[in-house]
Amino acid sequence: MIHPILALILFRMQEYFSKFTFYSITALHFFSSCRSKKIFGFSVSLILINLASIMERADENLLPAVYKEVSAAFNVGPTDLGYLNFLMNFLKSIASPLAGVLAIHYDRPAVLAIGTVFWALSTGAVGVSQNFQQVAFWRAVNGLGLAIVIPALQSFIADSYKDGTRGAGFGLLSLIGAVGGIGGSILATVMAGKDYWGLPGWRLAFLVVALVSLIIGLPVYLYSTDPRRIPGNHILDDDDYERLHLSSKDVLPPTSIWIDSWVAMRSVMKVKSFQIIVLQGIIGSLPWTAIVFFTMWFELIGFDNRSSAALNSLFAIGCASGAFLGGVIADHMSQYYPDSARIMCAQFSAFMGIPFSWILLTVIPQSTDCWLAYAVTLFFMGITISWCATAANNPIFAEVVPPKHRTMIYAFDRALEGSFASFAAPAVGLVTEKIYGYDAKTVNIVNGSAEGAYALSRGLLTMMIVPFGVCVLFYSPLYLVFKRDRDTAKLSSFKDQELI
Template sequence: MGIFCWALSTAAVGTSQQFMQVAFWRAINGFGLAIVIPALQSFIADSYKDGVRGAGFGLLSLVGTIGGIGGGVLATIMAGQQFFGVPGWRCAFILMSTLSVLIGFLVFLFVVDPKKTNTTGENFDRDELIEKSNGSASSVWIESWTATKAVIKVPTFQVIVLQGIVGSLPWTAMVFFTMWFELIGFDHSSTAALLSVFAAGCAMGSFFGGLIADRISQIYPHSGRIMCAQFSAFMGIPFSWFLLKEIPQSVDSYYTFAFTLLFMGLIISWNGTAANAPMFAEVVPIKHRTMIYAFDRAFETSFSSFAAPLVGILSEKIFGYDSKSIDPVKGSVREAHALSQGLLSMMVVPFGLCCLFYTPLYKFFRRDRENAKMATLKEDEMF
């Protein structure tokens, strides 16, 4: 349902003629993604065991990022062309919608809920009983409300959401990287190449981060993932400082920027796959997994959206950014410096707080995981 929802809205954006039409269908697109992302994360959590779940989430992130890079390049190429008299950007939206519909059918036909593949059939029988006992609409809403209260009360969930709200601020602020590089003087293709290098580093980093955390969690089962997350968050500070402060802001620094962005992406992208997503799967009963991922995305995405406006406000009001001083071709070194100061403020401080906010998990994670295991065992005994 979520895939078909975003397929429909994507096609509608491609055919829209007015801004409000685009805005409306983009909102519907977000609704579809809000269905798919938590369900997909819950699916990965159910498909992998505790000790290898980081690799599963890392692989998901790697494939998704590679697809994002390829889609971005293809859309950019198509945008400047016309196909049968239709602007290329509209064709890109229609192509993506068509592929999404195809993927939706493939998911419907071939994807099987991991909880229903248990060889003993116990999970399948339990699900059938739950469906029969909760058949009415009112009981579904009551169960959802009960699950909501149960998830929100889990201390590990509260801590991870808190660090996620702060830790997602730098990533939202990074949308200004494109503008920053072009202010320095890089052309569109060079800027796109630098951002692609960073995206590739993040893709590989999220995968390797998940693998590393899986290995360390086997040695330190209650703290290994937390240590990996804190290391990754802390390393965002020196990398951000070196990128925005130490490298000369000149087109001659292209390769220095490229190598820095690559290694930065490799190191600072671990948190989601190494810690957050795998730990969520362990601190609530199985039936609440989709709920906990949905809440996490809702809280983090909502609050992280403030980062981009804050970068703009800091750059203009405090560091002297002036859009009227920008050369449309050569950019402006002065404005690039002002923007880099704003970016630095919204990256170094949140990365440090994110690292700090993981600390309470050394106390809460073990207890919450044991409570979740006990709750799952009780459910199994009931059914």
């Protein structure tokens, strides 16, 4: 005979188990229904992916927004700060192929979740670091997380839109992601000037972004569905979905993950359009890496934290608007000039970086009285120089390889472009210090420094105007090879379909 207390315990356990089973089944049904829901015509998956993009951009903009405070906290100058950016970007670049390898055999929401954990934990660790070496180590780990996330995000968007609308799709991703970039920059810049409960504001900003990133990463993993597994995708039409679905399957019996990855890598590296875009991107990424010093430059001129944050926000708003505008314009023009419109849009955008950089860094007097002139210039500069990725690079990548290789091509683009471009930040520091005489020991960072602002502006000018000009020239060979590569990719997809 069972003891009454034991019988009661067993009864309660059975009751709790029944409730747990009921709630688990209910949760599974809820997860499944959420995956199929649409909000304002967009799937929950796309919405969550864009939320992840918001947090990714917020994370990237945190450290540059508090360069002044980090410089004071650890007694380092522009060169050392540039090395922090170099470490993150270099690891983010060379580790990017890992995203392509993972995406071949795993759903991209799972890949995104893995990357999110890496970047969130490392961002929080930067906020509690006690010396410069610790900051450097965790920034490197942060780059590893972003290396996994960014190519997966880009290929997710490429698979969710048709050929004629990808510019708008990538532009929308950039526009929404800019909200995170602006938010992260404003949050860090404004909080950096104060202490909260005895904790410096710049440290608290890192902890807040880390926590929110983890919170966003969970629903991305639970609710997002890889476009390759969605029959009747709400954006792809039936023909496009069928081609995407069939060509993403293995034509031959599955081999090892490394053999599949090696085949994908070789296929991507042979594409001429990919080679050309990567070559121009190595040069074209240099100005964008140098731009991380804008906040420090504004504060050396004498602008306070709020004014600097406002200037950065206007530039970010201009870039976000320009990325979307450029994508839409390229989509529209490609209907009439399918072989050249995207290339022309990219060349126009790269060229506009030359006059705007000159006006911003040399023509406008470096004085706090010129805030409005800086604001207007930065806004229109952002609108015009931000077209290349959304109007040309990303849509072209999606068209010149079969769908099953899209994550790999975005991953290798980041690996090759970013690894070289990551040298720009320390290069700006070296040019600023060695050529133009910036001295971190004598420059008064807190109250501004005319000499320091001048030296930094000349370092930025050197790393912006020349690369923008070279980038314009390097786009030209695409006029000869893009059409051929696009037709080859379509033929490959159709052959895969026939074999199946």
